[in-house]
Amino acid sequence: DTGVSQDPRHKITKRGQNVTFRCDPISEHNRLYWYRQTLGQGPEFLTYFQNEAQLEKSRLLSDRFSAERPKGSFSTLEIQRTEQGDSAMYLCASSSDGETQYFGPGTRLLVL
């Protein structure tokens, strides 16, 4: 068990570009969550998958955001036409029971 991994750890992009982040959960964890954390704030829930099904999306997840978990294993989070307000840490977590979530190290996005 190597824990939750996220790639890349850091991303710098220019406004208007698209970016994609990847999350590999702990193996056999069927639940996967994405959160966004801005400086000085607690993480905010973005979306949740159970296996490959996306069961809940936050209102924070605008139309420019899309997440997938095609085979119920790894997940991707894509942001299209990035804006400076998208600069944040994007955290992924996985869970086997919906009770305890294990977090990855996060991807820090900076939009210039």
Place this chain on the structure above:
Amino acid sequence: AQSVTQLGSHVSVSEGALVLLRCNYSSSVPPYLFWYVQYPNQGLQLLLKYTSAATLVKGINGFEAEFKKSETSFHLTKPSAHMSDAAEYFCAVSPGDTGKLIFGQGTTLQVKP
């Protein structure tokens, strides 16, 4: 709707002193409650959780928290602070079902030598 309030964005203690980080929650149903710690540029690590069993919950690194329904509180304590405890601490509530977490704004713990 569930929410979490952490009283005090910054707490400073001396090494060896008692650590007390405050958390109050709002929930219409019996909640699951969590404390996570975050070190700089890292993800969150679970310290402890309350899931309706014992009201006094012991976690890692000597931390514990007590669930008080009458006060809607879940304060985190540690008898003796260590320099390595300096970090950001987050209280979170889970409404159940999906397991998504609702976090407080966090408390930065500073430990002075």
